[in-house]
Amino acid sequence: MTFVVGENCIKCKHTDCVEVCPVDCFYEGPNFLVIHPDECIDCALCEPECPVDAIFSEDELPEDQAQFLELNAELAEVWPNITEKKDAPEDAEEWDGVEGKIQYLER
Ligand code: SF4
Numbered sequence: 001m002t003f004v005v006g007e008n009c010i011k012c013k014h015t016d017c018v019e020v021c022p023v024d025c026f027y028e029g030p031n032f033l034v035i036h037p038d039e040c041i042d043c044a045l046c047e048p049e050c051p052v053d054a055i056f057s058e059d060e061l062p063e064d065q066a067q068f069l070e071l072n073a074e075l076a077e078v079w080p081n082i083t084e085k086k087d088a089p090e091d092a093e094e095w096d097g098v099e100g101k102i103q104y105l106e107r
């Protein structure tokens with residue numbers, strides 16, 4: 001099993017999650033983070049750290065976000081590792097909860 005970063009991280013990207021991960025398995029794109037499924041040890045520490053509730057365990061991933069399971073695996077192979085928190089985008093709060101953010105995902 002793995003944990004998965006879902007849609008609400010897009011354009012929010014607060015990065016609180018990376019600070020707590022004991023195996024440093026977060027990877028960073030331009031406006032989204034992903035978890036490497038082969039490195040995640042299912043410790044669940046990151047889930048409550050996300051201020052916008054964007055992290056799910058694989059078996060609790062909402063059906064309408066099913067594509068994010070594959071997206072995390074795919075992008076974790078190509079994006080660089082991130083282990084330290086950085087400032088969120090200035091407009092992060094405005095994007096919290098906006099639906100359909102997948103269209104804004106930058107690769
Ligand atoms: S804390 Fe949440 S919004 Fe921030 S980078 Fe991690 S998953 Fe994305």
Ligand code: SF4
Nearest residue numbers: 021040041043044046
């Ligand atoms: S569940 Fe644990 S190992 Fe997996 S991404 Fe979150 S903090 Fe890292």
